[in-house]
Amino acid sequence: MDQSDLLRHTADLAIEFLDGLPERRVGPTASIEELRTALGGPLPERGEEPREVVERLARSADPGLVGMAGPRYFGFVIGGHVPAALAADWLTSTWDQNATLYVTSPANSVAEEVAAGWLLEILDLPRTASVGFTTGCAMASFTALAAARHAVLRRAGWDVEADGLFGAPEIDVVVGEEVHVTILAALQYLGFGRERVKRAATDAQGRMDAASLRQVLAGCRGPLIVCAQAGNVNTGAFDPLEEIVEAVRERGGWLHVDGAFGLWAAASPALSHLVRGAAGADSWATDGHKWLNVPYDSGIVIVGDPESHRAAMTIAAAYLVQTEGRERDPFDYVPEFSRRARGFTVWAALRSLGRQGMAELVERCCNLARRFAARLGAEPGIEILNEIVLNQVLVRFHPPAGGDADALTREVIARVQADGTCWLGGTTWHGVAAMRISVSNWSTTEGDVDVSAEAILRAYRQAIAAA
Numbered sequence: 001m002d003q004s005d006l007l008r009h010t011a012d013l014a015i016e017f018l019d020g021l022p023e024r025r026v027g028p029t030a031s032i033e034e035l036r037t038a039l040g041g042p043l044p045e046r047g048e049e050p051r052e053v054v055e056r057l058a059r060s061a062d063p064g065l066v067g068m069a070g071p072r073y074f075g076f077v078i079g080g081h082v083p084a085a086l087a088a089d090w091l092t093s094t095w096d097q098n099a100t101l102y103v104t105s106p107a108n109s110v111a112e113e114v115a116a117g118w119l120l121e122i123l124d125l126p127r128t129a130s131v132g133f134t135t136g137c138a139m140a141s142f143t144a145l146a147a148a149r150h151a152v153l154r155r156a157g158w159d160v161e162a163d164g165l166f167g168a169p170e171i172d173v174v175v176g177e178e179v180h181v182t183i184l185a186a187l188q189y190l191g192f193g194r195e196r197v198k199r200a201a202t203d204a205q206g207r208m209d210a211a212s213l214r215q216v217l218a219g220c221r222g223p224l225i226v227c228a229q230a231g232n233v234n235t236g237a238f239d240p241l242e243e244i245v246e247a248v249r250e251r252g253g254w255l256h257v258d259g260a261f262g263l264w265a266a267a268s269p270a271l272s273h274l275v276r277g278a279a280g281a282d283s284w285a286t287d288g289h290k291w292l293n294v295p296y297d298s299g300i301v302i303v304g305d306p307e308s309h310r311a312a313m314t315i316a317a318a319y320l321v322q323t324e325g326r327e328r329d330p331f332d333y334v335p336e337f338s339r340r341a342r343g344f345t346v347w348a349a350l351r352s353l354g355r356q357g358m359a360e361l362v363e364r365c366c367n368l369a370r371r372f373a374a375r376l377g378a379e380p381g382i383e384i385l386n387e388i389v390l391n392q393v394l395v396r397f398h399p400p401a402g403g404d405a406d407a408l409t410r411e412v413i414a415r416v417q418a419d420g421t422c423w424l425g426g427t428t429w430h431g432v433a434a435m436r437i438s439v440s441n442w443s444t445t446e447g448d449v450d451v452s453a454e455a456i457l458r459a460y461r462q463a464i465a466a467a
């Protein structure tokens with residue numbers, strides 16, 4: 001079998017998977033032992049035929065795959081892939097470009113440049129900002145906070161890239177009580193320490209309290225970095241960005257906004273009020289692989305001061321043919337050196353959706369989240385814990401005669417996962433167990449929400465009956 005036949009056959013396997021996705025059981029069916037048996041065994045002494053390898057992989061992996069690209073996956077905050085982005089991803093693998101420099105892939109460099117411009121437009125952020133394409137939002141925040149570290153220490157006369165943090169002026173880092181764990185991870189990687197941060201209080205929806213932030217800032221003396229959030233991972237709530245921008249500006253600090261999915265509210269005229277003020281921040285992190293529905297992995301970092309962005313990331317070596325800013329060298333904007341050409345998929349998603357398609361996608365998901373909340377909230381004993389401002393729904397299940405709602409909620413989640421109609425996970429929200437529903441997939445329909453809500457109600461009734 002030649003390479004063309006192999007790839008056509010592989011495309012058939014991939015298409016078969018995609019065709020089955022809407023009806024597929026969403027969770028996996030295989031146990032870890034079954035997967036180890038199917039994929040394991042000794043390293044072959046002699047290589048196998050590529051067709052055999054691919055068929056074995058497809059057959060062995062299938063029962064351990066999760067239908068997260070499909071329409072009834074509501075776990076974490078996970079998008080699917082719009083068709084043009086998936087196709088572009090296939091081409092990206094085929095082209096096998098190393099996206100380090102302009103010279104290693106002029107096409108990727110320009111695709112990134114163009115996609116960067118479109119992103120700034122659709123997210124309505126300063127058009128002069130610089131953009132990097134990372135693995136995800138975690139690395140996007142890491143990159144942004146490295147740029148922040150550079151900028152605030154440079155203003156204090158310290159070169160952190162050359163001299164590190166030993167002996168540097170001490171930076172105050174302020175986050176909200178509901179900070180996403182990946183911000184703390186980024187602070188950990190950057191030498192700031194996870195536990196050293198100062199925390200501003202948040203309200204019942206997880207929004208940072210601007211008055212509390214001002215109080216915390218009043219006690220800060222050094223160079224300052226503040227991390228705010230657009231879209232709480234549990235509730236979808238937004239920090240009051242306008243007020244936060246003002247407070248941080250007054251103190252001459254750097255404001256970073258973690259907007260992994262929430263920043264996309266800017267794409268919708270009906271929802272853009274949620275991110276009002278965001279453009280006044282200094283850096284932003286978001287994802288392509290969540291609401292833009294680009295295949296994994298795809299994160300986006302945006303920095304208002306391109307010089308700080310480049311200074312924090314760039315690497316110089318004698319053998320590198322760098323362009324000194326004439327053309328885009330993608331590695332100037334991300335922590336990686338060699339990497340996948342991530343610009344093509346973002347370019348393709350934005351081009352295929354357009355401004356209107358993106359607005360519709362975001363609004364559709366939010367409408368579907370409200371539909372979920374209405375269906376579930378109508379059932380006695382089911383409580384919707386959050387205000388549905390975006391695409392996130394938190395649900396809690398109460399025993400009819402009173403009793404342990406935490407245990408019942410966890411039981412309902414386990415039953416829904418075992419049922420397989422849809423998949424969603426759990427969380428602890430302000431001390432109580434909750435089911436988390438996130439509607440982030442372009443292909444989810446009202447019908448998908450209705451059958452999923454039915455499956456959840458069934459699981460609730462069964463759990464009550466079994467108690």
Ligand SMILES: Cc1ncc(COP(=O)(O)O)c(C=O)c1O
Nearest residue numbers: 077136137138180182233260287
């Ligand atoms: C608010 C927020 N920030 C950061 C992240 C991390 O994003 P990623 O998994 O793409 O690194 C998430 C993921 O759910 C998130 O919701």
